[in-house]
Amino acid sequence: MRYLWLLLVVCLASTGHATEIYQYVDEHGNRIFTDKPPVHADAEKISLPEVNRTQMPSPAAPSGASQAPPADDGASAPPYRQLAIAGLPEHATIRANDGNIDVHVKIQPRLAMQHRLQLLVDGVPHGEPVRSILLRATNLDRGEHSIAVQVLSGDRVLQQSPAHQVTIQRTHINAPPRRRP
Missing domain, CATH: 2.60.40.10 (Immunoglobulins)
Incomplete structure (x- = not known):
């Protein structure tokens, strides 16, 4: 039973990426966006750009006492622009x-x-x-x-x-x- 739930969650989570988007203009001139192509109107399929993904850098591990506190010589830039x-x-x-x-x-x-x-x-x-x-x-x-x-x-x-x-x-x-x- 546990594997059935896991399979169901994986299938539902993956459907968002495979959804197609359509657009059409209704009889009042409103632009409509939907995931199902309408039967009564000529719908145009929209292709979305690839989602941007960035790799987050891993934080540097503190090395304890070997790391000296930053020197405050007063010549550093002010914290606010x-x-x-x-x-x-x-x-x-x-x-x-x-x-x-x-x-x-x-x-x-x-x-x-x-x-x-x-x-x-x-x-x-x-x-x-x-x-x-x-x-x-x-x-x-x-x-x-x-x-x-x-x-x-x-x-x-x-x-x-x-x-x-x-x-x-x-x-x-x-x-x-x-x-x-």
Whole structure:
């Protein structure tokens, strides 16, 4: 009985490669693809290209203590091709009465699992490092600020974006109330 099931599975698995595909146009002008040629229409048999197959290289076996850790001399290429602040124009004036602004980070390739993003406001870390590409600067004072983002691996800075200069406008709470005309 076991061999019968094995034979059945092998036969069913091999039928996908032998399937022929046909295409025809129905009376409404729609192009139809099917595995059975229709009797009522002139179907064209489609030949599919050969499936690409690649041989995966076998991973090198670790040799234990004989393999030295990679030297980190600081001259290596940065891990991300693109690290920039997006959606925040340079020298923008932002009206934020609560002093909060959202900072979107554009990063290519995607942020690695062990890396975090740290928002810098005026060169000082602002908030906790996070894995999100949407950062929030909170309670910024009125005036001009420098906004940048760092990629961190633990406590080590891997890369930093160029700084953006923004001006925050907030309502002055000590301003006298306006007189009604």
